[in-house]
Amino acid sequence: MSSFLDSLKWDKNNLVAVIVQHIDTGEVMMQAFADRAAISETLQTGLATFYSRSRGGRWCKGETSGHFINVFNVFTDCDRDSIIYLSDPIGPACHTGARTCWFKEVELQGQEGAAVSHAGAHDDGGDHVPRTTLLTLERTIAQRREAMKLPSDGSKPSWTARLLGNPELLCKKIREEAGELCQTLEADEGRERAASEMADLLYHAMVLCNLQGVAMEDVLRVLRKRFTQSGIEEKAARPPKAAE
Structure with missing residues (x-):
């Protein structure tokens, strides 16, 4: 585990970006940051753990809400500066209560590429949730x-x-x-x-x-x-x- 953690490219705050992806549906559920200790804990416990920049410390998703995220696989990108937790979330991933943190859509329209933003609803069935x-x-x-x-x-x-x-x-x-x-x-x-x-x-x-x-x-x-x-x-x- 130590060699894997050493191989990651940490930012100036010794963090890497972490994307949580649903193992069955492929949905992108949330994005957060993790430090060395958080990734180490995730690999050992199988529960998605992050570094909370607002709290200034460790954060295991679900400890307060009960909405834990079970992690089955961990992947790094080609530059080794970001990570995917391939997971099966228990309950909503977003702090708003939405299933996923992504519920605001931006559409590209016409050759000019003009963008129009649509705010999705904070529920599991919102029309603007990115789906496979x-x-x-x-x-x-x-x-x-x-x-x-x-x-x-x-x-x-x-x-x-x-x-x-x-x-x-x-x-x-x-x-x-x-x-x-x-x-x-x-x-x-x-x-x-x-x-x-x-x-x-x-x-x-x-x-x-x-x-x-x-x-x-x-x-x-x-x-x-x-x-x-x-x-x-x-x-x-x-x-x-x-x-x-």
């Missing part, structure tokens, strides 16, 4: 479901709304898309076709997950746990299926 592609799709599906609760304006419902309102159609489409994905291999239809069919299957499966109240974060967490277990252990840990 899967989480953006998940948010869109959730918005379609919320819109279904509003009075109809007479317009034709979206495909997502139709699926949300017709579980039989949804399950039929999932089985259909799964078959088409398998066909890309059986008929040697190529990579692009396989990617397209996988995208279709994933989208429809995510609509089903929305109806079941299952978040993509839950699915990704299960996947992470599965690839860190043996096949026998993983099957033994699965919840029992409902009786037929």
